[in-house]
Structure formats: C-alpha cells, structure tokens
Amino acid sequence: MTQHSELCEAIINCAVSLASRSSWESVRLSDIATQLNISLADINNCFAEKEQISDAWFDRADQNMLKVMQSSVFTTLENQQKFHHLMMAWLEPLAINQKVTRQMILNKLEPGHLHIQIPALLRISLTVQWLREAADQRSTLPWRAVDETALTGVYLITFCCWLTDNTSMYQRTRRCLKRQLKVASKIGFLK
Secondary structure, eight states, X not given: OOHHHHHHHHHHHHHHHHHHHSOTTTOOHHHHHHHHTOOHHHHHHHOSSHHHHHHHXXXXXXXXXXXXXXXXXXXXXXXHHHHHHHHHHHHTGGGGGHXXXXXXXXXXXXXXXXXXXXXXXXXXXXXHHHXXXXXXXXXXXXXXXXXXXXXXXXXXXXXXXXXXXXXXXXXHHHHHHHHHHHHHHHTTOOO
C-alpha cells in the first residue's frame, strides 16, 4: 500500500469515527485534518469533497464483494447462493458503522442536491454491474436489462432492510434477501 492510499484510508476511517460520535452531517473536512494532524490540502489530494469520502466508504463494500468471489467455495455455489453471498459480503464492511452508513445515504437523498443524487443513482448501477459480473450473469439484451432491473430491486430492498436491521448477524436482512432472490427466480430472473 502506498503512502497516498494509506492517507486516503486514514481519512475515511477518521471521518466515519468522527461521524459516529456526532453525525455525518456535522463532520467537516477541517475536523478530519485537525484529528489527523494534516492540512486541508492533504485531504484534497485524496478527496475533492466530503461526498467523495462517502463514495470511498461504499467502494470498500464493492471491493469486499469482489474479494469474496475469489474463494474456492464460491465457484461451487448455485446462482442464488452466489447472489446471497455477494450481497452479504457487500454489506459486511458497512456494518462497521451501520448508523453512519445510514446517515450517508440520507445525506445523498437530501432534496435539492441533484449533484449528489445523480451520482448516487449511478453508484447503484455500478454496484449492480459488479454484482452481475461477480455472479457471472451472462444474459444478453433484452434479458440483460430485465435481469439488471430485477437485481437492482433485490439490491435496493435488501440494502433498505439492512439499514434498519438490528438483529443478530443481520438475520432479518438475510431472510429478506433470500425471499427477494426466491421471487426473482420464480419469475424467471437471476438464474
């Protein structure tokens, strides 16, 4: 890991830590700089704005999901099991601070901030594309578009469930995801 990437990781960790003590909305880049004893220019070298720190938090989820598919067990799973495994792996790094993750999402949904909302929608599409790739979905147009729509629905419903799930090991989310995948499979998608 390079010094630059280590600094970027430290900034993300610090931002989430500060937010956990107050809120994501209240975290300022200057607070992060003070906490890490760095300058705002150092932060700017990693992130042009606070929203990019939030995006990097979700990048960790994407990376964890892709890392999971490298296990030898993963290739032996059936398609629905792959999706389930990948989705729960995506949520795993976010679980470090579910409250802050929820606040980041609410911040992205704040009315009047189209400059945040449009990239958030694109972010969903990006994660769904990685989910499709990791599960080795090979459908082509026009079925690919239908599969992507179904998978986006499964992803969003599961994520929304997880955001408020306080059960042990996120059992409510696991059941929700299992139901969503079962429904999608019954109607002919995500096979």
